[in-house]
Amino acid sequence: MVHLYKELQPKDHFDIILPHSLSSHERQLLTLFYQPLTGPEPISLYLTLWAEGEDAHRETLNHYYLMNVLDMPIGKVFQARISLEAIGLLRTYRKEEGENRFFLYELVRPLDAETFFQDPLLSMFLFSKIGEQAYRKLRKRFIKRMNMDSFKEVSRTFMDVYKPIHTNVPQEFIEPNLETKNRNYPFYYEQFDFALLQAGLSEQLIPTSVFTIEVKEWIAKIAFLYQFSPLDMQKVVILAIDDEMRISLDRLKKAASDYYKLTISKEVPKLEKTFEMKPQEIQNQPLTKEQELIDYLETTPPVQVLRDINNGKEPVPSSVEIAEDLILKHGMPVGVVNVLLEYVMLTTDMKLPRKYVERIADHWMRKNVRTAKEAMELARTERDQYNKWKQENEEKKSSALNYRKQPYKNIREEKIPEWFYKRNEPRKEEEQSTKQKINFEEERKKILQKLGVVDG
16 A cells, blocks of 8 residues: 555645636536546546635645545545546646645646547547447537538738837846647657557558657557557558558547457447555455554544544544644644544543643654554554553543642532522512411401301
8 A cells, every 4th residue: 555645645735826717618628528537526626726726815725624625535635636637637746845745736727628539548538438328419519510611711820910020128028938738638658669560560551751749649549548569559550541641530549449349349448547456456355454444544534533433423623623733733644643543542431631642642753653554553562651651641630630629619519509409499478478368368258257248
């Protein structure tokens, strides 16, 4: 398993570079073209970065903020980031200053629909994800072609309209020639063995001039998609070249598809993310219970770990604050923090005393503990030492309580008024009023009897 602290940590800060405001059309492209390829989490990260990047008064953010906004562990945030990088929506730059790291995220506009559909790798990847019917519907919606056969272009060129005027421009106002960045996704076609490809093709059969930079890139992408060797691609190129000794993308894609169906399978090839495959899964070896626990502790947010330890109940704010302080203020890796929280809660009857936690945390930082596995092993070997610290912490707490206990008890007793105990007893005024009512009735009856009137 790759240790994420070498790649990304919640405490790492970042800033954002935006190309321009995101249009509603580009949001449609992100949702309908890119989301089927990457899944929803990378697109959520992209849109979150875009929203934050539009805030001109934003403060420098850290990745713990992204974890909370996206409700993802740091591992998922990292996977979402590299998915955006691979698909061409994000460029990442890193600066290291001692133990601190700072990232710069440059968001890239999505490809327009026509360029996307022309790309052999992206178009086939999308086709395999959404199926033929949805693919045709999407293409019809975004690619609207007009019949241009009866038209002739009459546009003027720049040189037709403008002419240069020599002026003495100060050197500091002349911008250096910046290399135009490729808006496509990063794919290094040089990794394909073109020498071997061309070695089996004669100049008379396939001229060298056919292999332009664009054609080479198409060949490399198609070979990657179908897992074709240079020898396989020789046959594909021969099938794709037309009578005028040219290779078009459409002919190259069709030739590769036909050759794949004839020699390998009629099913469309699919792409899967390599970073999601764990070594144990590649070797078909099931994870042990300890490996499952380590994987869980390395990839789960501390808030969720606290929730799980407490049988699904929400942790109190003070516990969450302790976890966040360990990550953000002290720079501890998430996996190490999770082991620390679990160890302390299970050995202190589900309590989380801050001083005890910070004492162990300080000890682990000085020992440079960086992974959950290292933390678990250290907790096992130094258990007696931690028990001693726990006992010292409890004794200090107990002595402090004893010091305050008696005065606190007296104050509490004095604060309870006498009326509280007699609140259900009848009041004297009520008793006197009742007696007066009774005496009045007796006097009335006596008077009526003297008058000889019967009380009806």
